[in-house]
Amino acid sequence: MQELAKIYGDTLLLDKKFNYCPGCGHGVVTRLVAEAIEELGIRQRTVSVVGIGCGGFSHHYMDIDAIEAMHGRSPAVAIGYKTASPDKIVYTYQGDGDCSAIGLAELLHGANRGLPVTCFMINNNLFGMTGGQMSPATLENQVTATTPKGRDVHVHGYPLRVPEMMADMVGAKYVAREAVCDAKSIRKAAKSVRNALQCQIQGLGFSFVEFIVPCPTGLKLSVPDAYKWSREKMVEYFKPQVFKNEVGQNNEN
Amino acid sequence: MQELAKIYGDTLLLDKKFNYCPGCGHGVVTRLVAEAIEELGIRQRTVSVVGIGCGGFSHHYMDIDAIEAMHGRSPAVAIGYKTASPDKIVYTYQGDGDCSAIGLAELLHGANRGLPVTCFMINNNLFGMTGGQMSPATLENQVTATTPKGRDVHVHGYPLRVPEMMADMVGAKYVAREAVCDAKSIRKAAKSVRNALQCQIQGLGFSFVEFIVPCPTGLKLSVPDAYKWSREKMVEYFKPQVFKNEVGQNNEN
Amino acid sequence: MKSETLFLKNTQTFAEAMVRCGVRYHFAYPITPATEVMKHTAVILPEYGGRMVQMESELAVANALAGCACTGTLGATSTSGPGMALMQESISFMAAGELPCIMLDAMRVGPGDGDIVGAQSNYFQATRGGGHGDYRVIVLAPASGQEIVDLMPDAVKLAYTYRTPVLFVIDGVTCTMTESAIFPEAHDYAAGFDTSSWAYTGTADHEKRFLLTGSYTHSQGEEMNERLRAKFERIKEKEQRWESIQTEDAEVVLVGFGIHGRMGQDLVANMRAQGKKVGLIRPITLWPFPDKAFEQLPESLKSVLVVEMNHGQMLDDVRLAVNGRVPVHFLGKTGGDMPLCTLADMTAQINTLL
Amino acid sequence: MKSETLFLKNTQTFAEAMVRCGVRYHFAYPITPATEVMKHTAVILPEYGGRMVQMESELAVANALAGCACTGTLGATSTSGPGMALMQESISFMAAGELPCIMLDAMRVGPGDGDIVGAQSNYFQATRGGGHGDYRVIVLAPASGQEIVDLMPDAVKLAYTYRTPVLFVIDGVTCTMTESAIFPEAHDYAAGFDTSSWAYTGTADHEKRFLLTGSYTHSQGEEMNERLRAKFERIKEKEQRWESIQTEDAEVVLVGFGIHGRMGQDLVANMRAQGKKVGLIRPITLWPFPDKAFEQLPESLKSVLVVEMNHGQMLDDVRLAVNGRVPVHFLGKTGGDMPLCTLADMTAQINTLL
Amino acid sequence: MKEKNKKHVICAERCKSCGLCVEACPKDTLAIGKHLNSQGYNVVEQVAPENCVLCGLCRIVCPDVAIGVVPLD
Amino acid sequence: MKEKNKKHVICAERCKSCGLCVEACPKDTLAIGKHLNSQGYNVVEQVAPENCVLCGLCRIVCPDVAIGVVPLD
Amino acid sequence: MRTKCTFSGSGGQGSALLAKLVCQGAIKQGLKVVMTQTYGIEQRGGDSTGYVIVSDNFIGNPLVENDADISVALSPSIYDGCVDGAVEGGIVLVNSSLITEMREREGVKQVPISASDMAVELGSVKCANIVMLGAALAATNMLEFETVEQVLRETLGAKKPALLEMNLNALERGRTVYASAAE
């Protein structure tokens, strides 16, 4: 740990073990966010507004201030915060349920408002914390705790694609979907995290990144199978792509 | 009145005078909806779920059952209704504030769910009933009761385009934006009203029509000026178009 | 479904009971510890021709429930405190619109998002409401799986007789307890009620109807309020439910609902065995609060002890019912690994009062 | 801003008062009769370097307000009953997270969406809350434009001293009344409080901080609740406010808040002029309820009359305070063209009690 | 080109004097009149009924269902 | 092709035995070992350290920040 | 001294302005004043009433609860309410140009004034409210006539000097006409 700490710097608090399940995709995204904060040198002026869900723990592993908002309301909290303190860097860290089920209005209105805040949506395609229920991102016919015969799209609709809904919004300046399912996709995701925060630092406007991550526990799959499933099924429907990038900055590595 | 009643049939209750302001676009849309119900022969099995706003009065002028939902929640009410009574025809009649400010989540999730219900959004680009405040559809720099110096897009975002957000939703089968600003656009709008209800009658899925209408009172303009303003300014930003039409039916006139 | 005895978690018992009594549509959004209810109805409702519909939020849930009720059909929901907070708007709407439905608050610790362990801190929320205006809903507080089963037919009847939401409040400890309950033969109690005089089912067989809770003329608003006021008075008069145990000669009466009421049964037995004159009043309806239970308190009574899994909420209602006749004491806690007072705590406290 | 006398609608007075006392961010969503407040702040806040931010809903409003408070900055909102219902979740959150802010409920008739005429039917919502868990917020009930101005500095101080939302409840009749108020020189009372010990402003000058109201260990939940319980007790002890008029020898005491309390002033004067021994208690804080006002009720007292613009809500608190010593009567109505009892109604009722 | 079996009607009680039909009429047959209805509005009237072609445009644009072309009986 | 000044490290206490690094390693140098850490997980270990090319892929994929390549000091 | 006033009319007749002018006059004279209004959903026009209480001490009860000392009825639709809303011994000023049928109420003095006609004579039907204001001042002595003149000057003077002239005349006309109309 001490040794690893060298490469991570001050943001990541390695003395706190992640209490995510083994293999949980939140672990990777949490690390990527911490790395970007460290690299961008914004740790001391960054505040995380986390959602209710497994990702709510993410801030415990970083040396930054944090606010655990009510379920789904992080974007509104972030807007209130940023209004009063425009010099701070504010990002939300929300699950797909938090962000796109109960919190859809706050997210989309937040995006449309265009204040420079950043929303990260960690899409593990179900409600992890509450025990693996269907979320808006659950795939057609997927069995979950609340869809014992699989998601019936005639009752519960098709899986909801979120960044696609921001395409038309002028105030949204960086919008991307990334996957966190193998080394290559993780490297790409790291870039989007930086871009999204950079977008805020430059005061351009709203930024958003969705991450496709596996929740082995909720999927009731072994860790490798959960990753395989996400790589194959999830990424097919939720295509990773950068929808919008108005960040002037040139971003290497 | 008696004489006019001949051409309108049973749905429109002409003995009740509209209590919209002179020139209000709600009057036209209300009539179009009544005409479509009459033509499609669904009066006795149609239920209107109206929003809170000036359009909340729309059902008073029709011989149909109605539910005045809480502000913004009509789509959720309609879904509960349709779930329990799938043979009924259920449409919501909501203002732009009701539908796209406070009620955005219920609308979009409703659309995505894809149950065959119909939502009509009457976009007069402000909150009419409460006295002309900014709505999500208020144009850049437009002066309203709550934007005394005009809508500042850096604080309140750019005007929100709603049907555009449904483009990607499989469950939404008829999606259109119409204008109600002159005879020609009204004729086109009439077609969309029929198509949207037809979409529901055929059980295809969710249908949605936005209507660009003038609110002379809220705009503080004379009636002709309000229509002119809507034709010019509103229609420029909110382009009327049929985004999606999966209604199998051939629709003449 | 024939009569049978099932050993279930009480959340599952709730699901079974409501479906067997006629609920066909269950609208819900996951939240611990209420989620088990929707997991269970997702499995069993299709067998009854019904459906569990997971909505995108509790706001949507409560409004879909209202829409379902408008058709005259019995719907239900289940949630916990944070979800209840989001349903207040629609509960006020349903109360105003006189729409029947069944709701469950599987109470967990607050405030804020709170913890998933049990609590009774939503007593005010349930009985006084956080919605808009003057309104009440009937609140039932069963203390065991069997009582959930036994109260369900009543709940449906109350919902339709008075055209009102009926809210079950069950603390998270009781909700997550597993025990046996005897289910009588399934019976659709809702079907016994004729809703054709009010349901909004289209004008084929009735004159135009509409449900308004606003935008009426001022006088209509007053009429609605007076109609509701009269109905609430009627419910208060006729529907108070409680269990009294050995209050006739008691020196101390324990008052507790849900799990504390249930523990009180043991407490009275234990203390009576020691010759101590202790009685119990266990409110079963929280609204209407069983004021009548307090009407004939005995001369022997020295004090009343209210025990709650919160910081003192039903306490107000007990004090209102006792109205200064004897001192009313309070014992309560919430949060922590043991979010409730133990029997030992209660016993110790009562001993100081005897 | 210098001291000046302004003749304003009381909603505008509220806007002026809060801005002159330090509110810099006003988050709101239109609703009659509260909308005037945001219309006014939209004009004046920019002059103070602040901003009125119209949000997409009351849910967003209340959560933005929480976010603003997290920075230590004083924010405010204004709404009416239906909007209050939607804010319950976040109010519980702010109470749990100990976040200061100023709120206004310009009370209108309910239930459901209700009518835009005035009411006092959100007393329970304000004092008992509809949010999740055991919590309270300070509730102030001014009875005139001048009292709005006079209470505002206190409101800001209370919000920061106790780190809590402070909620003004003003019935729609009083809100839409136009009258003069003397404004003292503007002063930013919020600026006088050091928030650096708790605000979530980044780790540049403090150790990592985080605001949790859930997902804590069970014991943290209990600690939070015990901390809040102690704080609420402190507030109850120290912050009760009320106005008593000629209660010392009264045979009947009238209790009313807001407009009814104000009318009571005339009533007492009129009846005393007729030699009738009538007094008035006008609660100014609704939570904490001024129990102390009822402690030394005179021997002469025969009964208490509670008058509200609702169906009896503060009535509970008055009965709890009187605790059975004398009968407590109630007079109240809501809705209609005249949504409140007139002075004539009140006088007639009191005459039957003398 | 008047169509047979049809006639032009105005429902004075419903008219709110908004003038939209006046603007829409291709034949300039309509104008706001002097007569006040019970709602207090100056009712629109046909000032040149002979020019009316029964095209129905006035009906289409009227937000108050106060005007139109109806069958002769 | 080992880079100089760098070494491969495993933080046994953080490892949750998920196996993702094992899968990701291009050189098959990693395997789940027998040692249990205090969290009760079998810690991953380098079974063929000599083959490690210090490419850092294991670090990238590890969800628990339990493994990686660090400067020699 | 406390005077309760009711100013009622239909949309556009300026009853709210009337109420406001009285308020401003009262403030000028250092009196206490409270104004309440019937208020409705924005879009509906229709009748409106402004209630004003002028007093030399704190006004507890801000309601005019059918005890108006002076009531101005500008249009027929609100006439009944004005008559019922007057106190025993109160005065109702009736715009007899529009209100053609009056009904008796014992103990209430009704004074017909053809305010709209006079206003047309004076230049615009819009100043009928000011005619009534002049009459109301004459009927009650609740304010100095000059104070209200001053208020008119301040509010209209700068922006619309032509209007001011007409309104001052209307005010005066109301005052002088009251005496004769009231016999």
Added chain:
Amino acid sequence: MRTKCTFSGSGGQGSALLAKLVCQGAIKQGLKVVMTQTYGIEQRGGDSTGYVIVSDNFIGNPLVENDADISVALSPSIYDGCVDGAVEGGIVLVNSSLITEMREREGVKQVPISASDMAVELGSVKCANIVMLGAALAATNMLEFETVEQVLRETLGAKKPALLEMNLNALERGRTVYASAAE
């Protein structure tokens, strides 16, 4: 008669199953039974405890409030809680394969049983909980031994006959070993 039981272990040790089997046995014998569980956020594994009360009459208080008559401690992490949670005169069955350090508590009888080792011998460490069940039955007489055998047969018999055999052996082993272990 009323017996309060606590079954504790770490994730995967099957303490909840243990509790459930006791419940099923009780139901079979027509007894009243209530089970409560410590419950947490789904994702966290960790320790878990099942509390069971078996009684021949209605169970008012469903809590085992530090008054367990019989307590099974499967892993070291929950050992302390088991000892503290026993009633005066209660019995704690200690899985001595994993719990190597015991601490004295007066009035509580602690019985070490190397359940995990025995389970390994019997075929799988997973049946350590069943060994303990056998011992618990021997220690308390709260249920007939045969009833629980029957429950095992019904729950495992159909699906997993091989497992059944092992578990029946484990149950028996627990019973016989209890006598000697308890001296």
